[in-house]
Amino acid sequence: DTxxxxxxxxxxxxxxxxKSLKCEQHMGHRAMYWYKQKAKKPPELMFVYSYEKxxxxxxxxxxxxxxxxxxxxxxxxxxxxxxxxxxxxxxxxSQRSLGVMNTxxxxxxxxRLTVV
Amino acid sequence: xxEVEQSPQNLTAQEGxxxxxxxxxxVGISALHWLQQHPGGGIVSLFMLSSGKKKxxxxxxxxxxxxxxxxxxxxxxxxxxxxxxxxxxxETSGSRLTFGEGTQLTVNP
Numbered sequence: 352d353t354x355x356x357x358x359x360x361x362x363x364x365x366x367x368x369x370k371s372l373k374c375e376q377h378m379g380h381r382a383m384y385w386y387k388q389k390a391k392k393p394p395e396l397m398f399v400y401s402y403e404k405x406x407x408x409x410x411x412x413x414x415x416x417x418x419x420x421x422x423x424x425x426x427x428x429x430x431x432x433x434x435x436x437x438x439x440x441x442x443x444x445s446q447r448s449l450g451v452m453n454t455x456x457x458x459x460x461x462x463r464l465t466v467v
Numbered sequence: 468x469x470e471v472e473q474s475p476q477n478l479t480a481q482e483g484x485x486x487x488x489x490x491x492x493x494v495g496i497s498a499l500h501w502l503q504q505h506p507g508g509g510i511v512s513l514f515m516l517s518s519g520k521k522k523x524x525x526x527x528x529x530x531x532x533x534x535x536x537x538x539x540x541x542x543x544x545x546x547x548x549x550x551x552x553x554x555x556x557x558e559t560s561g562s563r564l565t566f567g568e569g570t571q572l573t574v575n576p
Contacts, residue, residue, distance in 0.1 A: 392568070406562075456564065
């Protein structure tokens with residue numbers, strides 16, 4: 352199993368809603384990542400979890416709240432988002448931190464989020 | 468100037484043509500990734516390179532560390548190869564990937 356599974360695939364939410372994005376992998380990877388990607392732009396790193404601990408937060412607004420309940424699961428909790436937060440949210444995982452040599456990242460299919 | 472630059476930005480080819488996408492970077496790296504992203508959004512890792520050349524099916528990736536340059540080649544291109552191809556580097560120090568802007572490839576039947 353070399354998959355990173357993200358749910359839901361599409362999400363439409365209002366600015367007062369609370370929703371969560373879910374990411375799951377069963378490859379035994381100990382590093383997991385959230386990226387945000389706007390149309391026709393490369394992915395931008397948001398958060399990195401290493402061994403279930405938050406290791407990097409790229410100054411992401413607090414309306415995005417990550418959670419790593421166990422080594423296979425990564426959530427992104429969303430609250431009071433703005434229309435400009437509409438984007439594709441990608442999850443990725445790697446066996447170890449990308450800082451370790453020869454570590455490959457595996458990406459999920461993404462959740463396309465629209466904030467109305 | 469971006470640390471990772473790809474060329475061309477857009478590429479249109481006829482089915483069967485040989486395709487080359489280039490990536491140049493300006494930082495010291497420990498690995499370079501070639502990624503494929505289809506319109507649906509998901510990203511697939513094609514190759515991870517730190518030296519030399521790798522081949523998988525009709526795809527070939529090469530890297531020249533001294534010249535800080537990598538190429539992705541597609542032989543006998545097919546419409547299903549139409550996608551955005553992204554070069555991403557892992558700098559020698561640090562644990563992030565730095566992405567290029569991507570190359571939109573369209574292969575016409």
